[in-house]
Amino acid sequence: MTDAAARARDAEARVAREGLRRARRLVIKIGSKSLAGDAWDRLAAEVHALLGGKAGRSIVIVSSGAIALGIGKLGFPSRPKDMARLQAAAAAGQSVLMQRYEEAFGKLMIPVAQVLLTHADLADRARTNNARNALAALLEAGAVPIINENDAVAVDEIKFGDNDQLAAMVTPLCEADLLLLLSDVEGLLDGDRKRVPFIKSVAREARHLAGDSTSGVGTGGMSSKVEAARRATLAGANVVIASAREPGIVGRVRAGEDVGTLFAAVPQRISARKHWIAYTLRPRGAVLVDRGAAAAIAGGDRSVLAVGVLGVRGTFLPGDAVAIVDPEGVELARGLARLSASDAARLARKKRDEPGEDVVVHKDDLVVLPVD
Numbered sequence: 001m002t003d004a005a006a007r008a009r010d011a012e013a014r015v016a017r018e019g020l021r022r023a024r025r026l027v028i029k030i031g032s033k034s035l036a037g038d039a040w041d042r043l044a045a046e047v048h049a050l051l052g053g054k055a056g057r058s059i060v061i062v063s064s065g066a067i068a069l070g071i072g073k074l075g076f077p078s079r080p081k082d083m084a085r086l087q088a089a090a091a092a093g094q095s096v097l098m099q100r101y102e103e104a105f106g107k108l109m110i111p112v113a114q115v116l117l118t119h120a121d122l123a124d125r126a127r128t129n130n131a132r133n134a135l136a137a138l139l140e141a142g143a144v145p146i147i148n149e150n151d152a153v154a155v156d157e158i159k160f161g162d163n164d165q166l167a168a169m170v171t172p173l174c175e176a177d178l179l180l181l182l183s184d185v186e187g188l189l190d191g192d193r194k195r196v197p198f199i200k201s202v203a204r205e206a207r208h209l210a211g212d213s214t215s216g217v218g219t220g221g222m223s224s225k226v227e228a229a230r231r232a233t234l235a236g237a238n239v240v241i242a243s244a245r246e247p248g249i250v251g252r253v254r255a256g257e258d259v260g261t262l263f264a265a266v267p268q269r270i271s272a273r274k275h276w277i278a279y280t281l282r283p284r285g286a287v288l289v290d291r292g293a294a295a296a297i298a299g300g301d302r303s304v305l306a307v308g309v310l311g312v313r314g315t316f317l318p319g320d321a322v323a324i325v326d327p328e329g330v331e332l333a334r335g336l337a338r339l340s341a342s343d344a345a346r347l348a349r350k351k352r353d354e355p356g357e358d359v360v361v362h363k364d365d366l367v368v369l370p371v372d
């Protein structure tokens, strides 16, 4: 990078940091490894300082820690490998986890509320709306929702992946403008193990640094955090990855101090509904489109019409999420199907005889994925 480019970038980072001072709704995700000893008291003090009588500010916590606490409580010698005992540990640990929050936040007169979610809840529009309304009512009442995955009933296919991903889905759900991913690392590190202060483009600047390491108790790892950061920035939130060990970290991030790694919100965020279609729902199948259709779709504001469809994969029904794939096999968009897989395949086959305007995915339900 030239000196001028480096200066321009520093200036950009400074402006982005300063923007954090205006954050009003904050999601704090905290990992298992960071929750021990007086961690809850420190977190409560930070939340208290931030909320402290200031109208219009609210905080949502996404907290791991149930499994780690449950392992000790049930006397398991180590983290179980089988699903049933993991779920047992989560169930036993979740009540201890909430007790820790109750005690620490209760001392400061901050009401907390447990919200347990599974991916199946957020993949359902009605249940998502219920969750959104419940969260809004809690915040309105001045409470701090403590969200975790409902591990005791979540098996692989309905799992979020991990709490970093859960936090990325919760961010648009509660219209947060700042997501803080707290763990035991000071941020994203470069090849010389130095903290990267600012990321503008995840694909160009961050992905290769994140690798795919995982980190012991949490299943997260840096690549999961970077992906969560990318998704939350697309919803219009700034995201900071920082260390839970740094004293006063929440207040310092919000004050615009140069700590952790800041991922800047995209200037043109996608709506909560489109974010849900692209990043919460899991595609049930794929619609393969020809080159012309792919170019039109990528250009934006176009529906997927049967005339451009080469074929389908999977067995989806109307309303299911599908991936839109170009002839090279690259997924370029996601959307909600208007037709079932069999109807879409049939229309695609007969289109030559009866060209029509059959809509496979309507543009209102279609999200072009960023090339980034």
Ligand code: GLU
Pocket: 031, 032, 063, 064, 065, 066, 067, 068, 090, 148, 149, 151, 161, 162, 163, 164, 218, 219, 220
């Ligand atoms: N839900 C898990 C727990 O409370 C943690 C999952 C994660 O950290 O990603 O232990």
